[in-house]
Amino acid sequence: MHIEVSNLNKHFGDFHAVRDVSFTIEKGRLIGLLGPSGGGKTSILRMLAGLESPTSGDIVFHGKKVNELPPQERGIGFVFQNYALFKHMTVYDNIAFGLKVKKQSKDQIRERVMSLVELTGLKGFEHRYPHQLSGGQRQRVAFARALAPEPQLLLLDEPFAAIDAKIRHELRTWLKDMIERLGITSIFVTHDQDEAIEVADEIMIINKGRLEQKGSPWDIYKNPQTQFVASFIGESTIVEDVSKLKGFEDASVWPGTKALIRPEYIEVGKRSEFRIASATEPGRVKHIHFRGSEWMVEVTVGDTTLITYRSLEKEVLQPGDEVSVLVHRAYLFNDNDSWIMENK
Numbered sequence: 001m002h003i004e005v006s007n008l009n010k011h012f013g014d015f016h017a018v019r020d021v022s023f024t025i026e027k028g029r030l031i032g033l034l035g036p037s038g039g040g041k042t043s044i045l046r047m048l049a050g051l052e053s054p055t056s057g058d059i060v061f062h063g064k065k066v067n068e069l070p071p072q073e074r075g076i077g078f079v080f081q082n083y084a085l086f087k088h089m090t091v092y093d094n095i096a097f098g099l100k101v102k103k104q105s106k107d108q109i110r111e112r113v114m115s116l117v118e119l120t121g122l123k124g125f126e127h128r129y130p131h132q133l134s135g136g137q138r139q140r141v142a143f144a145r146a147l148a149p150e151p152q153l154l155l156l157d158e159p160f161a162a163i164d165a166k167i168r169h170e171l172r173t174w175l176k177d178m179i180e181r182l183g184i185t186s187i188f189v190t191h192d193q194d195e196a197i198e199v200a201d202e203i204m205i206i207n208k209g210r211l212e213q214k215g216s217p218w219d220i221y222k223n224p225q226t227q228f229v230a231s232f233i234g235e236s237t238i239v240e241d242v243s244k245l246k247g248f249e250d251a252s253v254w255p256g257t258k259a260l261i262r263p264e265y266i267e268v269g270k271r272s273e274f275r276i277a278s279a280t281e282p283g284r285v286k287h288i289h290f291r292g293s294e295w296m297v298e299v300t301v302g303d304t305t306l307i308t309y310r311s312l313e314k315e316v317l318q319p320g321d322e323v324s325v326l327v328h329r330a331y332l333f334n335d336n337d338s339w340i341m342e343n344k
């Protein structure tokens with residue numbers, strides 16, 4: 001399904017929950033709506049579903065305005081975080097539910113349910129009840145049930161939130177594969193950036209009711225357009241006055257500009273480790289944390305604390321060590337603009 005949303009707004013009484021949100025989604029894409037709690041993600045999803053009506057703005061599916069269309073006529077499937085399976089029904093009956101509502105014949109229903117059981121890896125579980133399944137299996141039933149009536153758009157609200165961390169990763173990969181194979185346009189809500197980065201073709205960052213940025217995970221990571229996006233995706237340190245850092249003195253011509261620096265753009269080590277030691281500036285190790293595959297180092301430079309990583313291959317640093325610090329790149333933001341500045 002091709003989706004076009006323009007100037008979507010939602011007020012709940014005095015509260016402006018969704019503010020002038022516009023976007024287009026191409027058919028077959030898997031989109032992650034990402035942002036902090038209360039930002040408006042679920043409200044946007046519910047308006048797409050027809051469970052909530054917009055205060056203003058248009059929702060267009062395949063060139064047709066659907067603002068007034070009830071949910072059951074929009075060709076959508078739903079998956080919620082708490083599975084919302086019918087507890088008193090078997091896996092088979094749960095999946096068949098939407099087909100019975102559509103009054104399909106018994107044979108048609110059987111064929112569709114069994115193909116979905118196969119597709120979702122639930123063969124042999126058809127006669128179990130939800131309480132006899134694991135969390136991951138229940139979520140697959142919810143997925144199969146949503147797909148049964150052949151929706152053109154799949155909406156998923158925090159689909160992995162109730163799944164324990166160990167199998168969440170497995171289930172995410174599974175879901176991404178499945179959606180790709182089926183080519184069905186899908187939108188999922190999450191507040192977990194790793195999940196959005198791992199699963200989505202495109203991410204929409206929603207904050208305080210606004211769409212801050214839309215793009216591929218890579219693009220959003222590399223080219224954040226607002227300070228909020230830069231600090232929400234990936235790790236970073238905010239530096240109030242970047243012109244104090246060596247190589248960034250030119251930034252003093254933009255007073256009030258803040259900088260955000262990602263760990264991978266900072267090098268820290270003994271002075272002897274640097275090829276051009278004069279390009280570095282003195283710092284002191286504040287904390288060091290072992291992260292399994294590397295060290296995370298917090299280092300102070302003047303009154304700024306920066307966070308970076310250090311390979312396990314290198315000599316271990318200790319808190320209090322005097323070190324040299326080299327910052328390669330910073331994201332700069334002021335009220336009107338954002339840009340990237342390289343160390344000169």
Ligand code: ATP
Nearest residue numbers: 012015017035036037038039040041042043044191
């Ligand atoms: P979460 O991740 O916590 O689910 P969200 O980004 O999905 O957050 P929404 O659920 O869309 O955010 O809520 C956005 C804002 O609108 C919140 O401040 C919420 O309290 C408010 N809100 C949502 N639904 C209603 C409602 N029916 N009546 C009044 N306020 C509402």
